Amino acid sequence: MASSYEKYQKRRLISSYFSVILSIFLVLFLLGTLSLFVINSKKISDNFRENIPMTIFFDKKTNKADLDKFGANLAKQEYIKEAKFVSKEDAAKEHQETLGEDFVEYLGFNPLQDSYDIHLKGEYVVNDSIDTILKELNTNTAISDIKYDKQLVDLVNENVDKITKWSLIIAAFMTVISMLLINSSLRLLIFSSRFTIKTMQMVGATKRFIRRPFIIHSIKLGVISSILAIIAITALTFYADSKLPDLNINPKEDYMPLVLVSVGIIILSIIITSISTFFATQRFLNLKSDELY
Incomplete structure (x- = not known):
């Protein structure tokens, strides 16, 4: 009976990890794709202008x-x-x-x-x-x-300015949303360990000692998600370049935008997961035992 319960708990934990990795991956993928577009926006806009x-x-x-x-x-x-x-x-x-x-x-x-x-x-x-x-x-x-064609020049410049402006606004909005979603996913994961946290605290473990393994574990999940997001963004970039060569993205020659986005995704995942986990564990550390239910 105990063995069946342990297997159930293990499956439940794996499912939680998978859900967290998937949610972080989707958020980082969308944010990374938008960031890559913003970085390449000048090259794309110049390409349109140069065709006039x-x-x-x-x-x-x-x-x-x-x-x-x-x-x-x-x-x-x-x-x-x-x-x-x-x-x-x-x-x-x-x-x-x-x-x-x-x-x-x-x-x-x-x-x-x-x-x-x-x-x-x-x-x-x-x-x-x-x-x-x-x-x-x-x-x-x-x-x-x-x-x-002066009218075409005016139209292209006007549309480029609008696209650039809205891209930056959406990128900022997506950054905030990504932080909230990743924070929610990690809080749900830590919620399942709230009794373990309180037990460790009751036997004399310090808050710092209790937080450390949770933060390290969350960072690992974030890094895994960021690697998956980088692979997906790289594949999407090469696919877009093969199907839309006129955009002049060419990641084989100009790989720096992809490198910058990849590094940014990894750093962002580490920062968000560590901060979110810190506050999530802190919340349960500050709760009284009867409040855990």
Whole structure:
């Protein structure tokens, strides 16, 4: 009979450990995923900005030497992510493929102009920087016009600011929620040992001596949960990179965000579990024996 009871108690304890590990894992996974998004938000937003093209058109009198010189000078500019020369002949071919007919033959001449399609680096795709760049480019008399989608730039910047703001708010909210959930899970686990705590206290054990094994045990559960969360976040990151390469997360080359989040998760799990266990055991240590029921 005693053996069956011991087995029951063991199964109950294992079930409690599993519940605590699972709850801490889920909280750390969600918090870690959100933190990784916040850290990578600049890279993701820059990627969207860098996909907005700007086209520089040249006067038809501009010769090839001047175009090559302009291209070489353009490549040296710190704000340039990518620059590609598009001759009027190549532009005509692209239009012919799009329209499905040879408009050059119909008109008798090619009305298009030589141009450079450029993509600015993400940090320069803001109105102030673009205005400065346009003023600098327009000093070149060979340039006849510069086109870019100003409304798209405004829309992207506005949405990026909103997403960044709300991501930080949600991250702060999730941090508070995670602390409360982990604290509740550990308090339930320690609640099952409240009689053991009081018995140890009654035979003369100090509060510090009683708390220490509970804190160490909770930290171990937290570390196990954090390792599982790191594995899940790493797998999710590589999966997202394979399915959405345009986000430019690339954890194989830029692994520091993943490292920072992993270290943060482990430290957070240790801090929260130790603090929560300290206060949970302290609560039962301060209770009178008849209050344990």
